[in-house]
Amino acid sequence: MTDAAAPTVASGIDTPEHSLWSDVWYQFRHHRGAMAGVVIFALIVLLVIAGPWIWNTDPTYIDVKARNAWPSFAHPMGTDNIGRDIFAQVIQGGRVSLLVGFTAMLISLLVGTLVGVLAGYYRRLDGILMRVTDLFLALPLLPLLLVVIMLFRDTLRAAFGPETGIFLLIVFIIGITSWMNTARIVRGDVLGIKEREFVVAAKSVGTPSRRIILRHILPNVLSPIMVSATLGIANAIITESALSFLGLGFPSDFPTWGRLLFDGANFMTLTPARVIWPGLAISMTVLSINFIGDGLRDALDPRIRGR
């Protein structure tokens, strides 16, 4: 190789200084919907986190005289029927809803990825794990919730206090009943990736299975997982609101967007602000997360990325 000139970097179509992630980021940045989603989501998160400093009204404080108030300076989003400030509740509710969405998504992602990877990688586990997935698809959510609340409420309450306890329970239930789709998708992808040559290459080097999974398989099923993640947050927020609709879920003085929307639904014509804001908050969050997910999916897909 004496006459080998210094190999020049293959110029893709582009300047050489870009990595995989900068490519993804580039594509993502040019997805208008996704960028709008990022901006809106960031604003919502910011408002919800910094909210109590901007608006320091206690969301549970009742001002009986100001019941069913329309928006005013004292109550920018009005009050509910016993005189609690809606704006403060929306901020407080957002913290819970987003936290529920995020944590439940993490649980469902963790379980889904684990099941999916194991089923896809180990042939002998495939059948049994997929049947378990069927089982979970068939489980009735509400009785399950009641059972779990009964079994673990007091233990968790003793360990974490009443609010964190019920929070963990609900998050756990939502997470544990929503991983099945992720598992299916991940399994499908793993089935394909484990036949790819770089996995064979790793085997030929003597890499044990668990490191093959961690190093080679997982990073390559990242894109469906990421998309599942964004959908999962949205899904968890919606599920929590549906639970509120059915009268399960969090205690009444523990506002979440879903509960606010549910409690306010009957007041739609009397004090519309009560439903518009939480409704808007849920929709905008889910919408922005979905757009982010869409952008991620497009950006992570190498075929689409090339365009």
Next chain:
Amino acid sequence: MKLRHLLTGAAIAALIATTGGAPAFAERGADGQVNLLYWQAVSIMTPYLSNGTKDLQAASLVIEPLARYNEKGDLEPFLVEDIPTVENGGVSKDLLTITWKLKEGLLWSDGTPVTADDAVFTWQYCTHPDGGCAQISNFSDVTNVEAVDPRTIRITFGVPKPFPYGPLVGGQAPLIQKAQFADCLGPKAPECTKANTYPIGTGPFRVVDFKANDVVTLEANPNYRDPSKPAFATAVIKGGGDPASAARSVLETGEYDFAWNTQVEPEILAQMAAAGKGQILSAFGTLLERLQVNQTDPDPALGAERSTVAHPHPFLTDERVVKALSLAIDREILVETGYGEAGRATCNFIPAPDLNVSPNNDWCLKQDMEGAKKLLDEAGWTEGSDGVREKDGRKLSILYQTSTNSVRQAAQALIKQWWNEIGVEVELRNIDGSVFFGSDPGSPDTLQKFFADVEMYANEFDGTDPEKYLGEWTCGEIPGPDTQWQGGNTSRWCNADFDAALAELAKTAGLDGRAKVIIKANDLIVNSPAVIPLVHRGRLSAAVNSLAGVKMNAWDSELWNAADWYRAK
């Protein structure tokens, strides 16, 4: 609010009577169809296997008792000639028997005659040991029911009954046809689907089509005893939805004629009523929303002895503390925010009928924060650094549970705030109704187990006589692990004076005499630390303007006089 003052139940009834014009029943079935909306859907058409008020009310269109309570709480003969009393000889002097006389020529809807045998069968049906009859308590102490002749029914009690109008009286205990239910005794009762959903009755309507938990279609009973009634040819009872949408369908869209139990936030109801299509009807019975105060210690650390009489509550047995809690509550606000015209503030445990209501307790009607704080100070609870009162290193902290229901949750929030203001720390918990009101000994969340300091729910009693209801407060009724946590004395309050008063009641006949003892017992309860009465609740329903003849009834089925309903022209 304004509405509440304008329209009380009675006023509405009067209003309808006057605006409805002269009730001229030309002929049966002339007014077409009446549409009733029960947001809790009807599951079954017999109260003996019933799952609740809605079934009982639906059934009342078809099967009838011997006598019913009218809207004022007075007994009115239905299938019988008149109401037996000691005076008219219908009730024996020793209070051991009561004799009813059926009206002449009564027919079942299939055209066969109604006889005393049917009454005897009804008793046998409900008291069959394997039947699981839901109304068996209506027949308690009955030793025999016999047919003296085809029209005469004699009921014999094992103990003297000062108030003998339990069996076969009121919507809970209607007559069923022997011929139809003969094969449905005991364990076979649930399998008789046809009989349970298409009962043959004597009421103004009979079932044409029954879709469980969805819709019941009825038509006028061709053999109804008054040939000109009912005015409606058909009736439909639709189920599903929620109270607000039920009210909307009557008050705003006018799609339905009558909606049962439209218990929604008052301002919403007022706004709907403003549409002018219908009216809100209310009537007050004996339903009381109250706080039960646990007299035993619910501390989880006690393990199996949690919430048992072995460990008295550390501070809620102190009358001053509970009185302070009661004073801190503004009951008017609770009514305004949660019940509107279906609620009245009260400090009594027995809120109706008027005769039995104690005049001695109105100290709690006005919120008195200062008074409450003073009481707590007196009891030795002083404010700590975080605003929570303490005594002997123990915080005044309360776990407050109730069932899941938006009105209850609003009340919880309000009460929590008031109690916080007097230095009491509150933790709220709401439990799904099917668990809270269920009495599964395996669940920690039932109201009987009462693993909390304070719990809120409403309760009432059938008819007008509270003897049995008050009986739940005796020492023997305290739930505990030895009784599988059964028993009505959820507060675990035990008071010798009260038990004595109750024994006295069992021996007292005559409404006035009984009222005196009842008031005494009531006062003992409400002055104890075991209960905080909150709101006397009424029934609330809605009817369109064109539906005339509705007399809202809190003592029996709301459809008790459906035979008299008609379409206002």
Next chain:
Amino acid sequence: MLDGPGPVLEVSGLRTVFATRGGSVHAVNGVSFAVAEGEILGVVGESGSGKSVTMMSLMGLLPSPPAEIVGGSILYQGREVRDMSPREIRSLRGGEIGFVFQDPMTSLNPVFTVGFQIMEPIRKHMGLSKAAARRRAAELLALVGIPDARARLDDYPHQFSGGMRQRVMIAMALSCDPKVLIADEPTTALDVTIQAQILEIVRELRRRLGTGIVWITHDLGLVAGIADRVMVMYAGLVVEQGPVAAIFSRTQHPYTRALLATVPSVTEGRQARLRTIEGQPPILMAAPVSCPFAPRCRHAFDRCHRENPPRIPVGNGHDVACWWDPATGGARDV
């Protein structure tokens, strides 16, 4: 129609540009060539030299955007293709000009039977009835050497081996008796034995049908065996063009020479080392103003870096785009 040896397809000054996010990429920079009836034109060059892009742009098979033809003319039997309506172009594609692509595994639609896919253009362009189209499809399959052709019409592509699939592709491309067949690396994915079979078929077809064939490949050996004329492409330009014998025996362009040198032979003596051409073909962000091969060229001199050479005829229909003259070893006198 045209009986004389005149070109069926004549392309001049074709320029195609891709709009990418890094800017526009000039993939084809003024390509001119012609294909006569019954002639096989071999097109060679490394990947990225613009061979495929040129042929794809002819009939608008590149997705637009990003690809766009910015100049030149494409004459099919004397008619300007660029002025045609999409409908007219569609009737050329498949009807008058057939295509065979590199990867027979992915180029057939997996969910339709082979028969359906062959009959599609027949019915569209020739207007045959279903039964007639089916008959013709069976004939075509037999023509390309698929045994039991009639029965195999109802098979799906995955039921064929790679070589068989490529035959199906060829049958499809030939289904409407096209005047021109454009074959884009049709044998690259196949084994040599199968490649030999395909080559046999193509030779036979050319003889029988008189189709003009454009054969794109990077295998110089293949070109030597099958082509009448050879066109060497580099950076979207034709750098050398001429009759096959002339290209191999009197090679003009340094790039062609280098390409030839890299190939080990099965017959001659073993070289100690293989010769290589270092580097890759450039990606042009603008139309070339100097010789694009100059940076990799061992004979490059000043002028190469200043001026892009035009195609200079060297006789016998042979031309080359280079300032360097292998005969003299010095600059070409142009």
Next chain:
Amino acid sequence: MFDDPAREPLLRVEGLKMHFPIYRGVFRRRAGEVRAVDDLSFEITAGETLGLVGESGCGKSTTGRAILRLYEPTAGSIRLEGREIATLEGGALRAIRPEMQMIFQDPQASLNPRMTVGSIIAEPLDEHGRLSRSARRARVMALMDAVGLNRSFVNRYPHEFSGGQRQRIGIARALALNPKFIVCDEPIAALDVSIQAQVVNLLEDLQDRLGLTYLFISHDLSMVRHIADRVAVMYLGRLAEIGPTQALFARPLHPYTEALISAVPSPDPDAEAGRKRIILKGDVPSPAKPPAGCVFHTRCPKVFDRCRKEVPQLLDKGDGRRVACHLHDDSVVHVREDVAEPGAAI
């Protein structure tokens, strides 16, 4: 580097079989098998390159992978430096892995797109070496130098490289553990002609420098001819012919070898025009249902009756050449096929 009978070969494969079972039916009963590799025997001397050629689907790659124990061989013995590795399991197998490595066909597919070049090359070091962070880094750099990759690319991702450079990354990874033996599984098939030459040159340089032994799997006969010392020709899981490269190409013994060589086009129009070509009919039969007798008989231009009945054994023809063909069975060469007597042969 020709056969030296005195020396124990680096790799000796004997009777290697690689059958993949086929299951059928409701209860997934075993209904047969795909005989991807069927009774294969050969050896490779240290420092030499054995070319393995054949059409796609003939079992070349399966052979390579089975030797590296990426599959569980059905039967047979594989000895690396005299040590049996066909039956090794778990830790023992892992311990032998550094000795033998593989270079893959598709450099795009064999590199994890989410790992940097540095971590790809370092992976074998992580698995087997106990190098310190800096030593590992130094080793990666040295490897990159060795395969002619610029050190500054260490943190780049595979997709930023051209095909030839990617193949260099794959080679560097294979070299990381100082293996003795490397299976090159079609290392140049996916590359452009000009790049192929670069990679082949690199492989040769490395062999010279590090004393490597290659099993060079390819269907490109001209490259095999260039790089291999000896060539083995496979057909349908069996060895058709094996022998020194020059001799084999100059005078192929097996009709299949002959057809293969004749099918390679040469970049010389005159030679092409005059050449006699042997064109095989049809495709390689399915290895699930191999033909009876000689597996090549369905396509063989010189087929005769015995081929359809009897499986030819590998015959030693001297000078290190062996061939599995009845045509070369000396014991019957005098007996024409019309008078062939069964059993006379072996």
Next chain:
Amino acid sequence: MLTYTLRRLLFAIPTLLVISFIIFALLDLSPGDPTANLPMTIPPEVREKIRESLGLGQPFHIRYLLWMQQFFINEPLNLLEKWTGWTIGDGNRLRVISWQTRSPVVDLIVQRLPQTLWVVGLAYLIGVLIAIPLGVISAYRQYSWIDQFATLFSMIGFSVPTFFTGLALIVIFSVKLQWLPTIYDTNLRVTDAHTFWLQIKQMIMPVSVLALYNAAQISRYMRAAMLDNLSQDYVRTARAKGMSERSVLLVHVLRNSLIPVVTVIALGVPTIFGGAIITEQIFRVNGLGQLLISGIQSADMPLVQTLTFIFAVLIVFFNLIADVLYGILDPRIRYD
């Protein structure tokens, strides 16, 4: 294919047995009580009697086995008798009886099926019919305004809870405009144009609420599948054959893209039978969803157990159908 299907069906039996056991155990553990909805005036000893009459006094395994016998033997025999008119045995078999309504659970389900299929099923169908063209167009014109619009549409459909859209529709179309009924009349029989119109009117709102949600999800799958296939080589082949864009898109690409989408659609079919709890409640459709939720709320164990188990059967079955469909639609896949 057939053997594959048979094998999967055989596998389904143990799976379903396990699922039925787990559901049964779960419901048994759950703290709901069948007497909870009785008025509080009913004393505890009566409640206990009622519970016993429901069979709750029996040990767990007896109840489970009894249910199994009722569900797997008695009910199918009963259905068989009903459909064929035969008499098998004395016809006096113990059926699965709902605790709440004291009527056979299977009869309840049969009664609820029509409205569920009409509303939820139609919504699913309409959702699919909207989703497929929407997905096709937005993939073909990726990043065009129509793609952006479709994305927005599907995102809104996905993100706004049905109880919100449902209520908003009622306020607008029923209360303000008075165009549509808020109550679904299950008694309505379509006999003429007028009743047909009434049926349409009462279905518009629930169907559109659900269809929006379904269309939103499926159109995303469709778009992704189309994008996958549009970049395939065979599309170029089809164009090279001179096929019109229409036929390239609607014959070649669509057929391939439908393969994954059809399986997604098949996997979604069981959700139709699960009903739409919230939408059904809002519009009082009283389908299977309402049946299930009312069963849960009143702790009606036989009802909930039977419904969820039928749901599980459907899920397992449609999983199988989806796989088989995949094999049918994609000739490359042959299960053995």
